[in-house]
Amino acid sequence: MTVALSGIEVARKLAEHFTGAIVESSEKAIVISAEQLLPVMDYLKNNPEMAFSFLSDITSTDYFDYFEITYQLTSLEHNHKLTVKTRCYDRHKPVVPSVTGLWQGANFMEREIFDLMGIAFSGHPTLKRIFLWEGFEGHPLRKDYL
Amino acid sequence: MAISTETFILNIGPVHMSTHGVFRMKAVMDGEVIVDIEPVFGYLHRGIEKLAEQRTYTGIIPLTDRMDYTASMSNNLAHCLAVEKLMGIKVPERAEYLRVIMVELQRICAHFLAIGAILNDCGAWGTPMMYMFREREKIFDLFEMASGQRLTYNYMRPGGVSQDVPEEFMPALKKLIAQLPGYFEEYDQLLSKNEIFLARTKKIGILTKEMAINSSASGPVLRASGIKWDIRKADPYSIYDRFEFEIPTGKTGDCFDRYWVRMQEMWQSLRIIEQAVKQIPTKGEIRSKVPALIRPPVGEVYTRIESPKGELGFYIVSDHSIAPYRYHVRSPCLINLTTLRDLVIGWKIADAIVIFGSIDICMGEVDR
Numbered sequence: 001m002t003v004a005l006s007g008i009e010v011a012r013k014l015a016e017h018f019t020g021a022i023v024e025s026s027e028k029a030i031v032i033s034a035e036q037l038l039p040v041m042d043y044l045k046n047n048p049e050m051a052f053s054f055l056s057d058i059t060s061t062d063y064f065d066y067f068e069i070t071y072q073l074t075s076l077e078h079n080h081k082l083t084v085k086t087r088c089y090d091r092h093k094p095v096v097p098s099v100t101g102l103w104q105g106a107n108f109m110e111r112e113i114f115d116l117m118g119i120a121f122s123g124h125p126t127l128k129r130i131f132l133w134e135g136f137e138g139h140p141l142r143k144d145y146l
Numbered sequence: 147m148a149i150s151t152e153t154f155i156l157n158i159g160p161v162h163m164s165t166h167g168v169f170r171m172k173a174v175m176d177g178e179v180i181v182d183i184e185p186v187f188g189y190l191h192r193g194i195e196k197l198a199e200q201r202t203y204t205g206i207i208p209l210t211d212r213m214d215y216t217a218s219m220s221n222n223l224a225h226c227l228a229v230e231k232l233m234g235i236k237v238p239e240r241a242e243y244l245r246v247i248m249v250e251l252q253r254i255c256a257h258f259l260a261i262g263a264i265l266n267d268c269g270a271w272g273t274p275m276m277y278m279f280r281e282r283e284k285i286f287d288l289f290e291m292a293s294g295q296r297l298t299y300n301y302m303r304p305g306g307v308s309q310d311v312p313e314e315f316m317p318a319l320k321k322l323i324a325q326l327p328g329y330f331e332e333y334d335q336l337l338s339k340n341e342i343f344l345a346r347t348k349k350i351g352i353l354t355k356e357m358a359i360n361s362s363a364s365g366p367v368l369r370a371s372g373i374k375w376d377i378r379k380a381d382p383y384s385i386y387d388r389f390e391f392e393i394p395t396g397k398t399g400d401c402f403d404r405y406w407v408r409m410q411e412m413w414q415s416l417r418i419i420e421q422a423v424k425q426i427p428t429k430g431e432i433r434s435k436v437p438a439l440i441r442p443p444v445g446e447v448y449t450r451i452e453s454p455k456g457e458l459g460f461y462i463v464s465d466h467s468i469a470p471y472r473y474h475v476r477s478p479c480l481i482n483l484t485t486l487r488d489l490v491i492g493w494k495i496a497d498a499i500v501i502f503g504s505i506d507i508c509m510g511e512v513d514r
Contacts, residue, residue, distance in 0.1 A: 001382065053359050054359055055362050056459060057448065062472075070448075070461065072476075076373065079381075103362060104360045105360065105361045105481055107361075107484050108484050109481065116195070131191040132188060132191065146196075
C-alpha cells in the first residue's frame with residue numbers, strides 16, 4: 001500500500017533546509033511559495049529519504065482569488081506519495097516556474113495547463129497550446145470563461 | 147563526392163491508419179531518417195473536463211466512457227472510486243467482484259487491440275487485427291449481457307454497479323475462460339518467435355529505465371523498461387489485495403518488450419478473473435445506498451488505478467454542490483507520449499510507426 005506522507009511531517013523537515021518556503025501545511029498536502037518551488041522540488045526528488053522520482057500528475061484549479069497548481073508525487077523506491085501545491089495570485093499574467101528540468105514528464109502536463117488554464121511556466125522548453133489551436137481566445141477551464 | 151541532402155517536413159496524419167485516431171506528427175526528415183518530430187494533438191478535444199463541471203457525479207460516467215473508448219470499464223471504475231473516496235461509500239462484496247471481473251476482461255480486450263494494432267503498424271495488414279477482434283468480440287458479448295452496450299458501457303455507479311449480471315453471464319464467462327488460454331497460446335506461437343516481427347521490434351525504440359521514470363511513463367510502457375510498478379500491487383484499490391498475480395516486466399524496453407509485457411499481462415488478468423469467479427458471492431447487493439443526487443463534502447481527492455494504458459488518475463475538487471468544482475483526468479496515453487520524440491529520432495519512418503504503435507495510445511483519452 002502506498003503510504004501518503006503527512007504534509008505536516010514533510011513541512012517540518014523542509015523547514016530545516018528552506019526558510020519561508022512553506023506557506024501552509026496539512027495532513028493531506030503542503031503549499032510551497034512559487035519563488036521557492038524549484039529548490040524544494042529538487043530536494044524532494046533528490047533527497048534519498050524522499051526520493052520522489054516519479055511525477056504522477058500536475059493540475060490546476062481556479063479559485064478566483066488565486067490559481068492553485070497541484071503536483072502529485074510518487075516515490076517508486078519507498079512506495080510513498082505526497083501532494084505538493086503552489087499558488088499564483090496574479091490573474092492577468094500568472095507565471096509559475098516549470099519543473100520540466102526535474103521531471104521530463106511535466107512537459108505535456110504543463111502545456112495542458114497553459115492551454116486550458118492560461119498559466120505560463122517559466123523555463124518550459126516549448127510552451128504553446130496543446131489541444132486548442134494557436135489564436136484561440138481565452139482559457140476554457142478558468143471559472144470566468146463561461 | 148558526397149551527396150548533399152536537405153531536410154524536409156513530412157506530415158504524418160492527422161487521418162492515417164497508423165495514428166490510431168486523429169493524431170498528427172510533423173516530422174523533419176533527412177531522407178528516410180527522422181531528425182525531429184513535433185506531435186500535434188487536439189483533433190478530438192471535446193472539453194470533457196469543462197463539461198464535467200456542469201454535470202452531476204452520475205452524469206459524468208458516460209463522459210468517462212468516451213475518454214479511452216477501448217477501456218471504458220476502467221474509466222468508469224476510476225471515476226467511481228474517486229467519488230466513493232470523497233463520499234466515504236463502501237461497495238458491496240458482489241459489486242466489487244463484478245467490477246474486478248469487468249475491468250480485467252477490459253484489460254484483455256484493450257491488450258488484444260494494442261497487439262493487433264502494433265502488427266498492423268508493422269505491415270501485417272488486417273489479418274492479425276482480425277484474429278484479435280475475433281476474441282475481442284466474445285468479450286464484448288459478455289459486456290453486452292451485463293450493460294447492454296458493446297463499447298461505451300456506462301456500467302459502474304458510485305457505490306456499486308448499475309445492474310446485476312443476467313443468469314447466463316457466469317456460464318458464458320466460464321466458457322470464455324476455458325477458451326482464452328488456447329487463443330493466447332495461438333498468438334504466442336504466431337508472434338513471439340515470428341522472425342519478421344522480431345526483426346521489426348527487437349532493439350527498436352529503446353526506452354531506458356531512467357528515461358521511463360523521468361518522463362512519467364506508466365503501465366506496460368514503464369514495465370517494459372524493467373520497472374516492477376503496478377498500482378494494483380503497489381497501491382491496491384478495490385479488492386486487488388485478495389488476488390494472486392505477478393507483474394511481468396521487460397528487460398531492454400524496446401518495442402518487443404512492450405508487446406511481450408502486454409501478452410503476459412493478459413495471462414495475469416485471466417488468473418485474476420479465474421480467482422474472482424471462484425470467490426464471488428452468488429447473491430447479494432450490487433449497489434449500496436447512495437443518494438440520487440450526490441453531494442460530496444467539501445474537499446479534494448486524487449485516486450488512480452492501473453488502466454490497460456497506465457496510471458489513470460482522477461482529481462476531483464468538490465464544493466458540496468451536485469457537480470464537481472474541478473474535474474481533472476491524468477491521462478496515461480497523453481503522458482506516455484512525452485517520450486515519443488526521444489524514441490523516434492534517428493529511426494527510419496517505418497520504425498517510427500512501430501514505436502508509436504507499441505506505446506499504444508487512444509486519442510480519445512489523449513485529447514479528452
